[in-house]
Amino acid sequence: MQADPPPLIETRALDLWAGERHLVDGLDWRVNAGERWCLIGRNASGKSSLLRALAGLPVPGRQGSIAWQGRPQGEWPAAEAACLRAWMPQQATDRFALPVRRLLELSRVQVEGSELDLATLDIADLADRPVTRLSGGERQRVAIAQAAVQGAPVMLMDEPIAFQDPAHQGLVARWCADWVARRPGRALVMSSHDMHWVARAATHVLALHGDGRWRAGPVQDLLGAKPLGEIFGCEWLAAGGSWLPV
Template sequence: MSAGAGPLLETRGLTLRAGGRCLLQGLNWRVHAGERWCLIGRNAAGKSSLLRALAGLGVPGRAGEVRWAGRPQADWSAAEAAAWRAWMPQQAADRFALPVRRLMELSVVQPGADADPLAVLAALDVAELADRAVTQLSGGERQRVALAQTAAQGAALMLLDEPIAFQDPTHQGVVARWLAGWAGERAGRAWVASSHDIHWVGRAATHVLALWGDGRWRAGPVAQMLDAPTLQSVYGCDWLAAGGSWLPA
């Protein structure tokens, strides 16, 4: 399934409300192959709600339209949607003590559509856990396995809620490098992820979508979005440039 030259993902007037509050108002936005988008904003600004809406999952108070490959979400069957977009929640909820290897096998939607799932585990530094039960993993290990599961789905678009949660600095770098290699215009793939780590966002993303949590939003390339005025406005605190990165003052 191909999007041709058009966007992989598009929103038209997307509005989200929760608890009597307007989180997002009139989002008109496009994601093209090769782009790596990070969502930034304070807690409860609507990042997770937006990712759920983009994935076609239930979100209260939603209005507007989301399109995948030029088609409205509602026009996609469940099987088509699973082959087009992959969703990684903020934290996995494991009910059964399945081995990681079996979990990866069950995550494949399009056999042969991507690299060997075990190779993905190796790239994310969790190959040695293949025979361990998922219920025996640390938080960081489980998060990297979840990312590998998402990739194994074989979709063109990955939607990732806090993919570097619980990661130490070494593995934050591992995830950033792997995600940079995974998305590509030639491969016809892109991802959208949320993160609170602005340093990591600067390393991993090509574009940023900032949410203020009161309806306002702004989107653009990383170089235009990660500056002191924008970060101060989004987070409500001062920021300092340090070694090519940004740190809260």
């Protein structure tokens, strides 16, 4: 009997803190192929810190273990790690006025990353424009494309719909679902403050309370008036299949 493959990401007893604030306490959690996770929580609850830790980047304080495909994170050489996970920060910092097309070429790590159709993220018309002359929303979609063309099976994205208008928010949600579905073995972990978008884009939610507490599960279990009220400290109203803060 063939054993199940290890999770793409697994944390065990993971603690994160910043200064005196304990952000995450004892996180035992796993990301399996085919899943689209969204981190939710109030500002400064630890979403960006957790995403950075999952990507293997420095964070203010960390204890516990993170494994990628069953192998401790620290044992992965940089080149192999780049073939496993791609990281998209909350806001890109561009030092050079590279054309979008050239930036994406430089972002490729392996052949599997070259399949991206720029039209699917509505950036085909931006291909020859310098990245320093893009709007915030345009630059964010280019950043998603940069992570995608890396060719890694795991994408970690911090606020992928930041600066996006409603039409492009919907486009990104559809793109995320399609990106995971098109090839077995892929998974997404992202963050967002928009619960309507989370309901459309995610299959699972990891909620951070900002005081160490956390809760993880299918999206339908955590997007409700009671759990959202506990997470964000405000009341929520059901509206057209989504949830709005009152």
